[in-house]
Amino acid sequence: MTSFRIEEFVAKVLARLQVDAATKKRIERDLTASILERAEREGVEAALQRMGTPEEVAREFSENLGGKVEEDRLPDQLAQLIKNFGGYPYYEYKSKRTLFGLPLVHIKLRRTSFIPPGGLAVAKGILAVGDIAFGFASMGILSFGLLSLGVLSIGLLAFGAIALGLGMAGGAIAVGTFAAGAIAVGVVSFGALAIGHMAVGAEVVGEITRKVTNAEPLRQGEIRELLRAAFPNWFK
């Protein structure tokens, strides 16, 4: 049985060769057989080591067959990705319909991680998805919008690892009028550490506070009582 390492090596060589399909097939069989013959004597790893890199093997075949070597300066996976997707390192969808001058949907995602040529993907739309996303509804590593979701999200309603919400925020660190999170800072806050005018949590700092413990868990209806106490004009 052909070892996976040999198949992988041969596939890398073939990926770099610009020759017709029949020649590729011929090389695939012969190169595999030859490496197996070497491997029988010295083991797979030593045989592959002796072959040189896939780039070198492909170049040698190309020189002697009069073919070309493709993308040999690029890392393997990147070369394959760029080849597959026509050279553009992003997946991008932008709807034709617009609202307030913005596309209804703009999605822009990197195909190639952070290595060049794929820089940050910036999306702007009513619904925006990207590394950095600006939109009425946005999702991204950094997201800004009325409703935003991301590692760092800022918006009217914001959710994420770090969420800054003018209205409501939820996240590991949440800052907002209403904030809920491991660390929550807000007018009304709920969290392991809750800081606010009304604060509910394991550790609390504020004017109207309720420290929640195993011995004293929240009772049903208690939130309403706390809200009445914190905002007597709003909650009666």
Place this chain on the structure above:
Amino acid sequence: MNESSQLKKGVLDILVLHLLGSADLYGYQLISELDERSRGYFRMKEGTLYPVLYRLEDGGYIESYWEEKDAAKRGAPRKYYRITQDGRTREQELKADLKHFMTSIQHVLGGDL
């Protein structure tokens, strides 16, 4: 590619035909034989050998066949090459050309070689 490589490639056809003239060989055997008999001068890899074999096979000078190993040996199938009658004729023609080539060089260089 340096001049030495070009010179080597120019004589590979004749060397391969010569080796196959005495026995059927598979790819790695050809590589090993060329390496050993030339004391390392013709140390080549698959990327050089197989294009030579393809050219000779397409020209009808050699032919190939796969030989399955028996189950007891549990080895991979091997592709053997053997010389054809046209190949033997071609080998003689190339040897005559080479002899003429070397003689001509000796005439030019005289005792300097």
